[in-house]
Amino acid sequence: MKIVVIGSGTAGSNFALFMRKLDRKAEIIVIGKEPTMQYSPCALPHVISGTIEKPEDVIVFPNEFYERQRIKLMLNTEAKAIDRERKVVITEKGEVPYDKLVLAVGSRAFIPPIKGVENEGVFTLKSLDDVRKIKAYITEKKPKRAVVIGAGLIGLEGAEAFAKLGIEVLVVELMDRLMPTMLDRDMATLVQKEMEKHGVSFRFGVGVSEIIGSPVKAVKIGDEEVEADLVLVATGVRANVDLAKKAGLEVNRGIVVNEHLQTSDPNIYAIGDCAEVVDAATGQRILSQLGTSAVRMAKVAAEHIAGKDVSFRPVFNTAITELFGLEIGTFGMTEERAKKEGVEIVVGKFKGSTKPEYYPGGKPITVKVIFRKSDRKLIGAQIVGGERVWGRIMTLSALAQKGATVEDLVYLETAYAPPISPTIDPITVAAEMALRRFR
Amino acid sequence: MKIVVIGSGTAGSNFALFMRKLDRKAEIIVIGKEPTMQYSPCALPHVISGTIEKPEDVIVFPNEFYERQRIKLMLNTEAKAIDRERKVVITEKGEVPYDKLVLAVGSRAFIPPIKGVENEGVFTLKSLDDVRKIKAYITEKKPKRAVVIGAGLIGLEGAEAFAKLGIEVLVVELMDRLMPTMLDRDMATLVQKEMEKHGVSFRFGVGVSEIIGSPVKAVKIGDEEVEADLVLVATGVRANVDLAKKAGLEVNRGIVVNEHLQTSDPNIYAIGDCAEVVDAATGQRILSQLGTSAVRMAKVAAEHIAGKDVSFRPVFNTAITELFGLEIGTFGMTEERAKKEGVEIVVGKFKGSTKPEYYPGGKPITVKVIFRKSDRKLIGAQIVGGERVWGRIMTLSALAQKGATVEDLVYLETAYAPPISPTIDPITVAAEMALRRFR
Numbered sequence: 001m002k003i004v005v006i007g008s009g010t011a012g013s014n015f016a017l018f019m020r021k022l023d024r025k026a027e028i029i030v031i032g033k034e035p036t037m038q039y040s041p042c043a044l045p046h047v048i049s050g051t052i053e054k055p056e057d058v059i060v061f062p063n064e065f066y067e068r069q070r071i072k073l074m075l076n077t078e079a080k081a082i083d084r085e086r087k088v089v090i091t092e093k094g095e096v097p098y099d100k101l102v103l104a105v106g107s108r109a110f111i112p113p114i115k116g117v118e119n120e121g122v123f124t125l126k127s128l129d130d131v132r133k134i135k136a137y138i139t140e141k142k143p144k145r146a147v148v149i150g151a152g153l154i155g156l157e158g159a160e161a162f163a164k165l166g167i168e169v170l171v172v173e174l175m176d177r178l179m180p181t182m183l184d185r186d187m188a189t190l191v192q193k194e195m196e197k198h199g200v201s202f203r204f205g206v207g208v209s210e211i212i213g214s215p216v217k218a219v220k221i222g223d224e225e226v227e228a229d230l231v232l233v234a235t236g237v238r239a240n241v242d243l244a245k246k247a248g249l250e251v252n253r254g255i256v257v258n259e260h261l262q263t264s265d266p267n268i269y270a271i272g273d274c275a276e277v278v279d280a281a282t283g284q285r286i287l288s289q290l291g292t293s294a295v296r297m298a299k300v301a302a303e304h305i306a307g308k309d310v311s312f313r314p315v316f317n318t319a320i321t322e323l324f325g326l327e328i329g330t331f332g333m334t335e336e337r338a339k340k341e342g343v344e345i346v347v348g349k350f351k352g353s354t355k356p357e358y359y360p361g362g363k364p365i366t367v368k369v370i371f372r373k374s375d376r377k378l379i380g381a382q383i384v385g386g387e388r389v390w391g392r393i394m395t396l397s398a399l400a401q402k403g404a405t406v407e408d409l410v411y412l413e414t415a416y417a418p419p420i421s422p423t424i425d426p427i428t429v430a431a432e433m434a435l436r437r438f439r
Numbered sequence: 440m441k442i443v444v445i446g447s448g449t450a451g452s453n454f455a456l457f458m459r460k461l462d463r464k465a466e467i468i469v470i471g472k473e474p475t476m477q478y479s480p481c482a483l484p485h486v487i488s489g490t491i492e493k494p495e496d497v498i499v500f501p502n503e504f505y506e507r508q509r510i511k512l513m514l515n516t517e518a519k520a521i522d523r524e525r526k527v528v529i530t531e532k533g534e535v536p537y538d539k540l541v542l543a544v545g546s547r548a549f550i551p552p553i554k555g556v557e558n559e560g561v562f563t564l565k566s567l568d569d570v571r572k573i574k575a576y577i578t579e580k581k582p583k584r585a586v587v588i589g590a591g592l593i594g595l596e597g598a599e600a601f602a603k604l605g606i607e608v609l610v611v612e613l614m615d616r617l618m619p620t621m622l623d624r625d626m627a628t629l630v631q632k633e634m635e636k637h638g639v640s641f642r643f644g645v646g647v648s649e650i651i652g653s654p655v656k657a658v659k660i661g662d663e664e665v666e667a668d669l670v671l672v673a674t675g676v677r678a679n680v681d682l683a684k685k686a687g688l689e690v691n692r693g694i695v696v697n698e699h700l701q702t703s704d705p706n707i708y709a710i711g712d713c714a715e716v717v718d719a720a721t722g723q724r725i726l727s728q729l730g731t732s733a734v735r736m737a738k739v740a741a742e743h744i745a746g747k748d749v750s751f752r753p754v755f756n757t758a759i760t761e762l763f764g765l766e767i768g769t770f771g772m773t774e775e776r777a778k779k780e781g782v783e784i785v786v787g788k789f790k791g792s793t794k795p796e797y798y799p800g801g802k803p804i805t806v807k808v809i810f811r812k813s814d815r816k817l818i819g820a821q822i823v824g825g826e827r828v829w830g831r832i833m834t835l836s837a838l839a840q841k842g843a844t845v846e847d848l849v850y851l852e853t854a855y856a857p858p859i860s861p862t863i864d865p866i867t868v869a870a871e872m873a874l875r876r877f878r
Contacts, residue, residue, distance in 0.1 A: 046798065051798070058797045292862060315852055327859070390859050394834040395830070399838075401847070403841070404837075412837060413735070413840055415731070415768060416731045417759045418491075
């Protein structure tokens with residue numbers, strides 16, 4: 001069997017490795033535009049801040065690692081088209097025939113049509129190449145004031161990286177708060193306050209209308225001109241669907257796939273950022289665009305090609321980040337989204353401490369849990385705190401994935417030790433708050 | 440309604456508070472031997488080490504807090520007997536009538552019949568009073584060598600506290616490893632090595648046969664005499680069942696209760712360390728003796744008395760501790776216990792890092808997951824690692840509580856960020872290891 005993967009990112013690289021484990025004989029070929037296999041896009045802000053020393057450090061395995069596993073690499077190679085009749089991928093370097101084709105073509109940074117967005121000193125933060133350019137620019141120009149356009153995860157992590165380098169940062173966000181798709185306003189405010197303590201400023205509800213100067217000197221926010229010698233455009237990503245569309249595959253915002261991750265052509269799969277998945281909270285088709293989803297999709301596609309009857313499960317888009325020592329964890333439905341989509345929910349919220357009162361060093365933690373009113377199931381959570389947020393969002397997400405109700409949380413067996421957590425965990429108390437509102 | 444609680448510890452105190460929340464009018468009376476309400480027995484080692492400054496700091500709320508909530512306290516008072524016919528508790532200070540009675544009489548340290556165990560300088564670590572005595576003894580005698588009898592949680596945490604005070608520590612354990620009811624030997628060895636690095640020594644498979652001198656000068660281990668000027672006896676606890684037995688209630692190793700935590704007399708409940716619960720891994724009746732179980736039992740008993748149809752769920756005995764910065768988390772079935780009890784299991788184990796390779800500061804972590812062969816369900820886990828063990832054991836325990844199978848773990852959606860955790864979590868890899876063995 002000849003299995004061809006287009007895309008050498010997280011989804012494509014992991015697919016190739018999973019596939020090789022499941023089928024020692026199959027011919028596996030990866031066609032990729034970039035010169036290397038998988039690296040972690042989430043790690044890029046930490047390369048800018050210098051926490052990770054060299055850009056190359058974030059490459060998970062060297063190309064030889066894949067080649068030793070008899071995965072054939074066609075890197076620095078663009079796939080131009082797919083001929084589904086003849087079952088070949090057409091690249092600039094020739095045709096590659098396939099029995100099964102996997103599209104792992106990822107996403108690209110969305111560049112809003114702002115005047116001057118192509119000027120020198122304006123960057124996106126999506127690829128290793130982006131990071132090299134930003135680092136070179138910072139070394140050469142020693143910028144003093146950065147403007148970050150967009151307050152999503154990448155925007156905020158970029159802002160943190162700049163601030164750690166001593167650059168003054170202003171984040172501009174069209175919505176009324178930071179991390180608007182992941183956090184409600186009350187929770188976003190907690191993060192904002194912490195970032196402001198570390199010198200990051202915010203402007204909400206406005207956009208950047210113009211970038212002035214090349215190299216950049218200022219940006220225009222509404223009518224106001226704000227000095228800036230570095231601009232990061234972090235306004236989200238778009239799934240790469242052109243190749244699929246050209247091949248006549250069904251495409252929405254992402255490539256449409258069934259539960260086995262097959263596109264409308266059963267010999268062609270789509271995985272990772274380019275493919276649509278099912279939202280566990282609503283059943284709607286969404287783009288997940290998380291590395292963890294890409295890895296799980298890679299696994300399911302490889303197993304399905306190997307003949308296993310497996311399905312990709314709906315996702316809650318569980319995410320975690322750390323900003324200036326504050327941990328932020330989220331998944332699933334937010335209060336605001338529920339209102340928009342007309343989902344009746346019951347919310348519980350509790351602000352507590354990460355350790356028992358009597359043990360020194362406890363830090364504030366705020367837990368918000370969101371249940372669907374109709375079936376009492378946990379469909380979302382947001383946690384902001386000084387430590388141990390990750391463990392709590394993992395626990396809550398795992399419970400949601402198993403269909404846990406508010407009662408499951410209220411009577412949940414937790415693990416307690418004085419240096420680590422309180423006897424009655426904040427997640428339990430938050431659930432109790434919600435339970436009262438159910439009555 | 441007149442609700443009487445015997446016992447002012449974690450179970451009794453929490454019961455009184457939950458009951459008051461549910462019933463603003465009921466008369467609630469707590470009869471307790473000690474002079475204060477709930478304090479955390481798990482915090483006591485941290486008082487010895489000095490991390491928590493004063494013994495009194497571990498008292499959760501002052502007596503006035505309960506009294507303000509119209510909870511009547513009869514402290515420094517021993518309940519002598521229960522007259523079930525007349526529905527009264529007989530104390531040294533008179534009779535207390537009840538409509539509903541809650542036994543929260545706890546457990547006591549088990550003292551093995553070792554010659555010299557009553558000598559000066561030999562302690563248990565169960566009560567605030569024990570801690571005061573140990574602290575006074577350490578201040579006065581400045582002991583140099585401690586022997587800890589028993590390598591369970593309290594023994595090890597006591598050993599850590601002594602070591603932190605510069606006292607040389609030898610832990611003597613009859614079984615072949617430390618934490619023998621919670622960890623298999625392979626996992627226990629990881630903890631032992633770390634503790635040895637910090638100067639704690641171990642002797643396994645032997646007991647202390649004699650304690651010599653008062654104040655203590657040495658202990659006899661087999662035929663060998665080992666110098667020691669401080670001895671901690673940490674050989675487990677026994678449920679206090681005498682009062683219940685005398686009252687004619689059904690008693691095994693603990694007081695027998697139904698799913699609503701009612702004893703064989705439906706007007707009498709038993710909660711906390713003194714009551715038996717159902718083991719989630721086997722369905723057998725066991726003693727849980729964890730603070731978290733006590734709190735949940737208090738909640739369920741209060742709700743049942745208030746008229747709610749609630750049941751206490753089987754427990755996995757999820758536990759966490761931190762020893763010299765190493766986190767150890769466990770729950771449910773161990774490999775050894777499964778062998779003993781004839782439960783067919785499938786084990787997955789993985790040693791990884793707490794962070795991605797490319798991010799600095801990752802620490803080793805070993806995850807062991809145990810599935811029942813017949814239904815593929817997760818019934819136990821053990822994790823030892825340098826950080827973020829708690830979040831993982833919480834997640835796995837929550838999954839087990841919801842009946843998760845090996846497939847649920849393999850396809851689990853986790854939360855990833857470079858400073859926090861790898862893209863493919865060690866718990867996922869451990870589950871994959873197990874899945875392969877299922878085939």
